[in-house]
Amino acid sequence: MIGKLIAGAIVITALIAGGAMYYLQEYGFYETVEASSENANIQITNLVTQAPEPMLIAGFEGIDADSSPIRYRACFTTPMSNAMMTETFQTYPAAEPLVAPKQFSCFDARKLGADIETGAATAYLGQANIIYGIDRVIAVYDDGRAYAWHQINTCGEHAFNGDPVPASCPPVPSEKE
Numbered sequence: 001m002i003g004k005l006i007a008g009a010i011v012i013t014a015l016i017a018g019g020a021m022y023y024l025q026e027y028g029f030y031e032t033v034e035a036s037s038e039n040a041n042i043q044i045t046n047l048v049t050q051a052p053e054p055m056l057i058a059g060f061e062g063i064d065a066d067s068s069p070i071r072y073r074a075c076f077t078t079p080m081s082n083a084m085m086t087e088t089f090q091t092y093p094a095a096e097p098l099v100a101p102k103q104f105s106c107f108d109a110r111k112l113g114a115d116i117e118t119g120a121a122t123a124y125l126g127q128a129n130i131i132y133g134i135d136r137v138i139a140v141y142d143d144g145r146a147y148a149w150h151q152i153n154t155c156g157e158h159a160f161n162g163d164p165v166p167a168s169c170p171p172v173p174s175e176k177e
Helices: 002-028 081-090 109-118 154-163
Strands: 031-033 044-047 052-056 058-064 073-076 121-131 136-142 145-152
Touching: 081 121, 081 136, 081 154, 109 121, 121 145, 145 154
Parallel strands: none
Antiparallel strands: 031 058, 044 052, 044 121, 058 073, 073 145, 121 136, 136 145
């Protein structure tokens, strides 16, 4: 009898813990990014100057979390054409959209990733090292739909793994700063 009680307690505890982990991953840490906030300021890196400049956008929806620098996701539209953008802005060949929580239904990372691979959408560098080791990536479709997310770059991969960063990377900020 005591074995059944212990087993039941373990199962109930596991169900509660699983439910809590699901809630925290899908809802707990994310906050809505208001269209008027600084975090909704979408910039894109110019091919010639290598500097980010404001991107024309409308209909912004976004989420972010303080718990991780790669939880940023955004959906919006742009009147800028992909033909003009590929000649003006830096593309991002290693784009890999990260899955968004189910509650943020406008961002389908699997479809977006497949469309980038087939050329139906084009990925651009929004801002390099928006946070050290993290790039903001933007993907744009020919019809003006656009998406943004944060992705770990080469400098970040090395720094976060504790490896020496390549010489082309900016210096790693110290933890005291």
